Amino acid sequence: MKILIKNGRLVDPASNLDRIGNVAIANGRIVHLGDVSCFEADRSIDATGLVVAPGLVDLCARLREPGHEHEGLLESELAAAAAGGVTSLVCPPDTDPVLDEPGLVEMLKFRARKLSRCRLFPLGALTRQLSGAALTEMAELTEAGCIGFSQAEVPIKDTVVLSRALQYAATYGYTVWLRPQDAWLGGGVAASGSVATRLGLSGVPVSAETIALHTIFELVRATGARVHLCRLSSAAGVELVRAAKKEGLPITADVSINSLHLSDVDIGYFDSAMRLTPPLRQGRDRDALRAGLADGTIDALVSDHMPVTTDEKAVPFAEATPGATGLELLLSLALRWARDAELPLQRALAVVTAEPVRVMGPALGSLAASAGRLVEGGVADVCVFDAGASWAVTPDKLASQGKHTPFAFERTGFELPARVRTTLVAGHVAYDTGA
Numbered sequence: 311m312k313i314l315i316k317n318g319r320l321v322d323p324a325s326n327l328d329r330i331g332n333v334a335i336a337n338g339r340i341v342h343l344g345d346v347s348c349f350e351a352d353r354s355i356d357a358t359g360l361v362v363a364p365g366l367v368d369l370c371a372r373l374r375e376p377g378h379e380h381e382g383l384l385e386s387e388l389a390a391a392a393a394g395g396v397t398s399l400v401c402p403p404d405t406d407p408v409l410d411e412p413g414l415v416e417m418l419k420f421r422a423r424k425l426s427r428c429r430l431f432p433l434g435a436l437t438r439q440l441s442g443a444a445l446t447e448m449a450e451l452t453e454a455g456c457i458g459f460s461q462a463e464v465p466i467k468d469t470v471v472l473s474r475a476l477q478y479a480a481t482y483g484y485t486v487w488l489r490p491q492d493a494w495l496g497g498g499v500a501a502s503g504s505v506a507t508r509l510g511l512s513g514v515p516v517s518a519e520t521i522a523l524h525t526i527f528e529l530v531r532a533t534g535a536r537v538h539l540c541r542l543s544s545a546a547g548v549e550l551v552r553a554a555k556k557e558g559l560p561i562t563a564d565v566s567i568n569s570l571h572l573s574d575v576d577i578g579y580f581d582s583a584m585r586l587t588p589p590l591r592q593g594r595d596r597d598a599l600r601a602g603l604a605d606g607t608i609d610a611l612v613s614d615h616m617p618v619t620t621d622e623k624a625v626p627f628a629e630a631t632p633g634a635t636g637l638e639l640l641l642s643l644a645l646r647w648a649r650d651a652e653l654p655l656q657r658a659l660a661v662v663t664a665e666p667v668r669v670m671g672p673a674l675g676s677l678a679a680s681a682g683r684l685v686e687g688g689v690a691d692v693c694v695f696d697a698g699a700s701w702a703v704t705p706d707k708l709a710s711q712g713k714h715t716p717f718a719f720e721r722t723g724f725e726l727p728a729r730v731r732t733t734l735v736a737g738h739v740a741y742d743t744g745a
Contacts, residue, residue: 311352312336313737318357318694322364322684323660333362335690338737343686353739355732357694363659364682365397365691365733367666369564370540371615371637373430374711376414377406382617382711384418387637388427390615390710392741394638395693395730398429398681400670402487403440404462410435410446412454419455427740429677429691431670433460433487436475442466445475448484457673458538460487463587467493469525476535485673489540490522490547491588499628501543501591505574511628514589516544523550530559538669539563541614543588545598552607562669563607565599566614567636567643572596572716582623582630583716586614603661604651610666611647613640617712635712639703641695642726643717649727655697690737699729 315333320343322328327343334342334349342349371391374382391399401418403409409418415432422430434451436459438444448459459479466472479486495518500506502513519542527550530537542548542565551563568586573593577584584590602608616633623630640662648658667674667682674681680688702719703726719725733741 311737312350313353313355313734314346314349314351315355315357315362315692315694318360318362320362320684321655321659323656324664324683325685326656327684328656333684333692335734335737338690340684340686340688340690343684355694359696360694360731361655361697362684363693363695364663364684365693365735366395366640366662367682368396368399368613368615368637368640368662369610369666369669370566370612371399371401372404372617373401374617375405381619384421385425386709386711387615387617388422388425390635390637390708391428392733392735393709393730395641395695395733396428396637397691397693397733397735397740398431400431400433400457402460402462403433403435404464408435408439409433409456410438410451412450415451415454415456426735426738428735431457433458435459436461436486437466437471440464442468442471445478448478449482452484457670458485458487463489465491465493465496465522473529473533476529476533476537480533480535483672485536485538485671487538487540488526489588490519490526490542492518492521495521499585499589500577501574501589503574503592505577509577509580516546516591519544519547520550523547527554527559530561534560536560541566541569541588541612542599542602542608543569543591543595545595548598548602548607552602555607562609564610564612564669565603565608566612567639568614568634568716569596569599570603570611570647571643576716577627580627582625582627583634583714583721585627585630585632586634587632600647600651603647604653604657609661609669611640611644611661613637615710617710618714620713623714633712634715635708635710636715637710638708639715639717639726641693641730642701642728645697645727690734692734693730694732695728695730697728700725700727701729
């Protein structure tokens with residue numbers, strides 16, 4: 311189908327584009343930006359007063375399938391991605407069964423392609439069954455479609471195993487995605503501090519993150535492996551990453567929308583909606599994460615989407631399953647962060663478009679040159695949204711099967727900026743409000 315998006319504000323952080331114009335799309339590609347007088351469209355989308363941006367790229371979203379279908383289905387979660395303007399997402403390997411076999415990866419990618427709602431980029435398990443012992447067949451998993459390798463939330467206790475994994479990954483140019491948390495110090499349910507002490511909750515100290523970071527950096531120095539650090543949570547962690555980048559280590563990092571906007575104070579009186587991983591830390595940590603994202607120390611913002619059921623949250627805080635829905639909130643919370651920090655729209659979009667693509671790097675293959683961008687000849691992954699709109703987050707109206715979010719209007723009392731109007735994936739309309 312030939313689609314013409316007319317009179318929108320074209321914003322592409324990768325090329326510093328910001329002007330009023332048109333986008334002509336044919337055969338899944340952007341064929342013209344600007345003058346489209348000779349283009350005959352099958353469908354026109356009037357984007358007057360709207361922003362036309364690259365589709366969002368989310369580096370951490372659990373789709374709960376296979377194995378956790380009672381919490382989320384591929385159909386519902388990819389529909390949530392499209393409703394949030396997300397056209398590409400990375401899913402961790404902690405499904406059931408774990409993504410440690412090529413057949414499982416191929417099946418997941420095939421089902422996602424059939425749904426045509428969002429591009430799916432799986433991470434393969436770094437060790438078999440995420441056991442932290444035997445390494446997986448990384449070459450075979452890469453051929454099946456994995457863009458990197460991860461332990462998800464399961465730290466490797468044996469440093470020898472982690473060292474060997476990084477050596478192997480460095481040899482073949484693979485990226486290892488690690489969440490920095492020490493296996494022995496990270497067993498609590500809330501961040502160590504006055505709030506956890508007052509509520510009698512077991513704490514996770516900042517040192518759980520910093521010790522893990524020191525270990526990772528030493529192994530990166532020894533092996534030369536490329537590592538992506540998932541969901542930093544502390545001010546001390548940000549400083550360590552800043553120093554490592556200044557040193558020239560091949561690392562990148564992201565932060566979740568939850569840690570960017572919330573702190574341990576928001577736990578209130580044992581609010582299980584705030585039971586998250588990593589745990590919410592103090593306000594100074596949140597402020598450091600915001601500053602780190604603004605200055606580029608932290609490369610990308612992620613939804614950390616993890617749908618959970620009502621039963622899993624309707625229990626005491628320490629027993630609640632960590633997680634929250636986030637795909638439909640990623641754009642709005644990126645813009646809210648930029649507004650609070652007095653940053654331009656281009657910077658807000660960069661951390662959810664061009665920067666995540668840079669993190670994914672050559673593993674994207676033919677998409678690497680144009681994903682997360684508005685460029686002639688590039689893939690037509692586009693998000694059209696109203697930056698001036700606002701909306702109250704009502705859980706029951708979310709497309710995700712998971713209805714729990716810390717940002718529900720009934721909990722926060724404030725509305726979020728920006729509403730997605732239309733999402734295109736490879737020139738296919740994956741979501742449209744009809745407005």
